[in-house]
Amino acid sequence: MAEPGGSRPVTVSDVQQLVKRKDEIEAEIKACYELLEGQKGVGMNEPLVDAEGFPRDDIDLYQVRTARHNIICLQNDHKALMKQVEEALHQLHAREKEKHARDEAEALAEAMSQNQSLPQAFAKVNAVTPGSPASISGLQVDDEIVEFGSVNVNNFQNLQNIATVVQHSEGRPLSVTVIRSGKKVHVGLTPKRWAGKGLLG
Numbered sequence: 001m002a003e004p005g006g007s008r009p010v011t012v013s014d015v016q017q018l019v020k021r022k023d024e025i026e027a028e029i030k031a032c033y034e035l036l037e038g039q040k041g042v043g044m045n046e047p048l049v050d051a052e053g054f055p056r057d058d059i060d061l062y063q064v065r066t067a068r069h070n071i072i073c074l075q076n077d078h079k080a081l082m083k084q085v086e087e088a089l090h091q092l093h094a095r096e097k098e099k100h101a102r103d104e105a106e107a108l109a110e111a112m113s114q115n116q117s118l119p120q121a122f123a124k125v126n127a128v129t130p131g132s133p134a135s136i137s138g139l140q141v142d143d144e145i146v147e148f149g150s151v152n153v154n155n156f157q158n159l160q161n162i163a164t165v166v167q168h169s170e171g172r173p174l175s176v177t178v179i180r181s182g183k184k185v186h187v188g189l190t191p192k193r194w195a196g197k198g199l200l201g
Contacts, residue, residue, distance in 0.1 A: 010091045018085045025081065029074045032067040039064050044071065111182075119146040121179055122156040134200045137189040140180065147177035166191045166200060 036042050039059040048064060050056055121144030128135045146152065149165040165174065169191050176187040191200055 009095065010088045012092065015085065015088045015092065018081060018088060022078065022081050022085060025074050025078045029071055029078065032071045032074070035067045036064060039067075044068055118179055118182070118184060119177075120153045121146045122151075122153045123148075123159070123162070125178070129196055132194055132196055132200060133190060133192050137176070137187050139176070139178070139187055139189065143178035143180050143185070145176065145178050146184070147175065149174045149176070166198075 036044070042048070042059060042064055048056055048059070048061055055061055123145040125134075125139055125141055125143040125145065128139050128141055148162050149169060151161050151165055155161070171190065171192055173188050173190045176189045178185050178187060189200070
């Protein structure tokens with residue numbers, strides 16, 4: 001497992017491993033303190049000699065010294081490990097924050113490029129009659145028309161241009177491009193006679 005600050009980026013799994021090791025060290029420290037408690041309650045600082053300066057014979061001096069030494073070592077390990085956990089969590093959060101900022105920047109750049117690349121509309125759909133050829137094709141109210149067959153912003157003069165294209169395309173599919181909710185949408189529209197007025201509705 002790579003240490004925090006190593007060449008490999010820290011993962012959630014790395015942090016979990018560090019936390020697991022921290023729990024293990026805490027359990028070892030607890031066991032050592034319990035061992036000292038079992039030796040007449042001597043702690044980390046109780047004297048190991050009697051009043052006359054002789055080694056106490058009521059406790060296991062070797063066990064007590066070993067437990068005390070282990071506790072000091074384990075506490076140092078625990079302190080170092082907590083620093084590692086803190087650094088690893090900091091790295092994870094920083095990377096998550098960086099990723100979020102990058103995603104936001106990419107989304108903004110994409111939205112801006114879409115807006116820049118959207119062609120200019122020359123007409124807007126005000127109404128679509130249900131069941132009409134326009135409705136069946138998928139045209140919607142507020143769609144902004146940028147291409148209607150051969151008509152576009154460069155050659156559009158008035159709505160008569162569209163009427164002419166419609167009359168000449170009766171029964172034949174027309175390619176219509178609209179801007180809907182900021183996106184370019186292609187619609188296949190076939191002008192034809194229907195129950196209502198005109199060829200589109």
